[in-house]
Structures are given as C-alpha cells and as structure tokens.
Amino acid sequence: DAGVTQSPTHLIKTRGQQVTLRCSPKSGHDTVSWYQQALGQGPQFIFQYYEEEERQRGNFPDRFSGHQFPNYSSELNVNALLLGDSALYLCASSPGDRSHEQYFGPGTRLTVT
C-alpha cells in the first residue's frame, strides 16, 4: 500500500513565475491538507480539501490556490512567486473522520531565486 506521494521532489523557480505541486493521498483517504515548512520552523497550514472543495484555509494569500480531483489527488498552485515562498511543501492525507491521524508525504522542496 503506497503512502502519500508528492511530485516533484525538488523544484527551482524564478521570482514571478508560477508553480504547481502534486499530491496523491494514501489509499482510502479522501481528505488532503497542504502545509508550508520554512527552514527551522514547524509546518504552517495552507488549506484543506475534501469532496473536491476547499474546506479550510490558513493565513496565506490568494496567490496560493489548490484543487482536488475526483480520485482525491490534489494540486497546490502558487502564482507570482516570491523569494519567501522558498520552503518544503508538505501534503497530508486522512480519512474523512477527523479523529484519524494525518499521514504526510515526503514533501517538495521549492527554491525561488
């Protein structure tokens, strides 16, 4: 049983560009959450998708957007990249029941130059 997978592993972009990160949840999970982890910090919640809708959102600007597909996989899009967007982007999945733990993927390391 594959766990949470993310692609790509690493990415280098230039300021002002746009980027799309992808996540496939663990088998049987229908809820996907995205987090941003800056160096030396704990992960910060970006948003959560369930039933193809954004259910919750953290304190991130509209430049950050997402999508969930019918197969529960998800994308994170970031427009007009800033140097401060450089971070490890983590995807987590869980079953619909909120009592369950969240399982994290290996992350995508984004570097903005």
Add this chain to the structure above:
Amino acid sequence: KQEVTQIPAALSVPEGENLVLNCSFTDSAIYNLQWFRQDPGKGLTSLLLIQSSQREQTSGRLNASLDKSSGRSTLYIAASQPGDSATYLCAVKGDYGGSQGNLIFGKGTKLSVKP
C-alpha cells in the same frame, strides 16, 4: 489563537539515556495531539496520536502523555539510540465541531543521540 511551544529547542544526549521532550499549547479545546519525527530535508513520520479523551499512548520505546487541562504533552523516549536522532514535532488539532480542524505545529525539538 492556538500556539504550540516545544522545549527544549535542541537536546544532545549520550546513547542509552532516557529522555523527555515537552510540548505545551495555549488553548485546551483540542481534538487530538500528534507527535511526529522529521529527518533532515524529509517529510513527517507519525509516531503517536492521542485523542483528547486519552491520557497516554505507547509504541515500543516511545510513550506520549496528554494533560489537556494544563495544555501539556510529553514524549518519553526510553534507552535512546543514535538512530533516534531527528527533529521531533508536536501538533494539535483544534476541536471546532463539524469540519476537521487543521494541525497546528510547534517548532520542534532537535534531538542528537551520541554513540
């Protein structure tokens, strides 16, 4: 606003020692608390999940306790090994009724176990 604090920020111990990592949170209205391990540049590995109604959970050499009323959790690691070297993160899920709450993380404790 929920805030999670982890003390100490870094810890270095000789192999074989028992150790305790601390986590505190400001709002006791949590649904559950989760401890994670993170190796450098990698994703998070879930270690233990404690529901708000539980007092502790155990897995192998790890034991996590939760005192919801005082806003504290501890992660106890017995007989530490060099392979335990990593950053340990504590995260709480808010109890907001209805929808799932997101995880709020501390900054982590960086553990180094010397052979």
